[in-house]
Amino acid sequence: MPLGSYFTARHWLSLSKLTVIMLQAVPGAAAAHVSEQGLVLLLPTDFYIASGVLAVLLTLLLVMFLTTSLSARLFKCFCLFAVRSPDHNKAGTISSLLSLLLLVVLLSIGLTGTRDPLENLLPLFIWTIWWIGLPVLQGLVGDIWRWVNPWTGLFRIVHSAGWSSPILLPQFIGCWPAIAIFLLFTSFALADIAPDIPRRLSFFVVGYWCFTMSCLLLFGERWLQQGECFSVFMNRFSQLSVARIAKTASGSGALQVGLPGWKLIRSKATSVSASIFVLVLLGCGSFDGLNETFAWLAFIGVNPLEFPGRSAIVSETVLGLVATNILLVVVYGLCVYAGVCVANRNTTAAHQPSFTTAFCALAVSLLPIAYAYHFAHYLVTFLVNGQYAIAALSDPMSSGADHLNLGPYYVTTGFMNTPASVKTIWLTQAGAVVTGHVISVLLAHAIAVELFGNARRAIVSQVPLAVFMVVYTFIGLWLLAAPKGA
Numbered sequence: 001m002p003l004g005s006y007f008t009a010r011h012w013l014s015l016s017k018l019t020v021i022m023l024q025a026v027p028g029a030a031a032a033h034v035s036e037q038g039l040v041l042l043l044p045t046d047f048y049i050a051s052g053v054l055a056v057l058l059t060l061l062l063v064m065f066l067t068t069s070l071s072a073r074l075f076k077c078f079c080l081f082a083v084r085s086p087d088h089n090k091a092g093t094i095s096s097l098l099s100l101l102l103l104v105v106l107l108s109i110g111l112t113g114t115r116d117p118l119e120n121l122l123p124l125f126i127w128t129i130w131w132i133g134l135p136v137l138q139g140l141v142g143d144i145w146r147w148v149n150p151w152t153g154l155f156r157i158v159h160s161a162g163w164s165s166p167i168l169l170p171q172f173i174g175c176w177p178a179i180a181i182f183l184l185f186t187s188f189a190l191a192d193i194a195p196d197i198p199r200r201l202s203f204f205v206v207g208y209w210c211f212t213m214s215c216l217l218l219f220g221e222r223w224l225q226q227g228e229c230f231s232v233f234m235n236r237f238s239q240l241s242v243a244r245i246a247k248t249a250s251g252s253g254a255l256q257v258g259l260p261g262w263k264l265i266r267s268k269a270t271s272v273s274a275s276i277f278v279l280v281l282l283g284c285g286s287f288d289g290l291n292e293t294f295a296w297l298a299f300i301g302v303n304p305l306e307f308p309g310r311s312a313i314v315s316e317t318v319l320g321l322v323a324t325n326i327l328l329v330v331v332y333g334l335c336v337y338a339g340v341c342v343a344n345r346n347t348t349a350a351h352q353p354s355f356t357t358a359f360c361a362l363a364v365s366l367l368p369i370a371y372a373y374h375f376a377h378y379l380v381t382f383l384v385n386g387q388y389a390i391a392a393l394s395d396p397m398s399s400g401a402d403h404l405n406l407g408p409y410y411v412t413t414g415f416m417n418t419p420a421s422v423k424t425i426w427l428t429q430a431g432a433v434v435t436g437h438v439i440s441v442l443l444a445h446a447i448a449v450e451l452f453g454n455a456r457r458a459i460v461s462q463v464p465l466a467v468f469m470v471v472y473t474f475i476g477l478w479l480l481a482a483p484k485g486a
Helices: 008-023 045-063 068-074 088-111 121-141 152-160 176-191 197-221 222-226 229-236 262-266 272-291 294-300 312-345 355-394 418-454 455-481
Strands: 078-083 243-246 254-257
Touching: 045 121, 045 418, 068 455, 088 121, 088 152, 088 197, 121 197, 121 229, 121 355, 152 197, 176 229, 176 272, 176 312, 176 418, 197 222, 222 229, 229 272, 229 294, 229 355, 262 272, 262 355, 262 418, 272 294, 272 312, 272 355, 312 455, 355 418, 355 455, 418 455
Parallel strands: none
Antiparallel strands: 078 254, 243 254
C-alpha cells in the first residue's frame, strides 16, 4: 500500500509542520540540486525506515561491549606493500594545467553552444560529473581533486617565475572564508532562478575561478586549505577512502589501508571553524533535502502541485538555509556539551577534555553520514543526467556529430517506472544511508574513547549524540522517501 494512502491531506499538512520543526533541529542529506523535480515514492517505505533505524540502534548497543583496546584497533591502518610515491609538484602541475585547459573548453561550449542545459556539456559536467560524481570518487579512491583542481598548476608556474604572495593568511582565520563561500555557493545552487543555464553558469564559473586565482596570488597555497571551499570539501571526503599512499621515514611510499574513516582518526578537526565547516556541509545538505519536499512547501504556504518557480521563494530559501545551519550547530553543540558534562563528572581535571576539544574532535564523525547522503540523494539524478552527459560528450557542439559512435541514442527513465527497479534504487539509497550512520557511530565511539581514556566514559559521553543520530537516521530516510515537488 502506498505510504501516502495512510493519511488524509489534513494529516499530511499537520505532519509536514511537525517534520519541518524536527528537521530544523537535525542535519540531513548532504547534497544540493540544480534542476526542478517532482516525485512521489509509491513504496511501503515505513518498513525499510524502521529497519534502518533499528540497524543504527543495534550498532549503538554493539559499541557498549567494545573494550578500549578493541576500539583503538577498529580504525587501525595496515601497510600492505611499498609503492613509488608520485612527485606531486611536477605531475600535479601538469594535471592541473590539463584540468584548466578542459575548463576553458567547457566554458567555450557553455558560451557558444546550445542553451538547453540538458544538451550543453558545461552544466552537465559541472552539476553531474564534478558536483555529484567527483565527491563520490574522492571517498572511494582518495584526493583526486588535489591533482585536478584548475588553479595550482598555473599558480606554481607564476610562483616559479619569481612571484611571492604579499600577504600571509593568518592561521586564526581558520576555515571561516571557506564556510562563507560554501554558503554562498549553496544559495546559488538552491535559490538562483536558473543555476544550470549554460551562459549564466559560464559567467559564474569564470568569476569564481578569477576570484580564487586572485586569492592564491595574494595569500599563497594556504588559501586552498582555508578559503577555497571546494578544496576543503573534497579533502574532507577524500579522508573517508580506505587506502592512501603515505611516505615512510625513509622517504619511500607505502600503501596503507583501513576501515572507511580511519584517516579521520589521525586528522581530526583541530579548530572550531574546521569543525563548523563539516556541520555546514550537513546543514546545507539538510536544507537541500528539505527544500524539495511537500512538507517544506506546505510550511512556507506553497501548493506543491502548483509550484510557482524559484523566483517566488528566493527569500524563504535563503533564510531557511541560514536558519538550518545555525540550528544544526546549536543542536550538535548542546549534544556534545551534555555528553562532556556527564562524562567529566567525578573525574580529575587531568582527564577532563574540554567542550571545545570534544566539539572539534567529534565533528569529523559526521562525515560518513554526509558522504552517504551525497550518494543517496543524487543517485537518481546521476543515473538520468549521466546519460545526457554521455550524449553531450558525443556531440559537444550540438552539430549532429557522433564522436563516440553511439548511433541512435535515447535517454531513458524507464528504471523509475517499475516497482522492482524503484525498489532496488530505494534499497541502494537506504543501504548507503544506514551504512554511513553505522560507520559514523563506530567512528564517534573510537574518537570518544581516545578523548575520555576508557570505554565506559566514552559510552556515557555519547548518549546525547547517539539519540541525535537515531533521530537523524529516521529523518534522513524519510527525506529520501518523502514526496517531492520542487
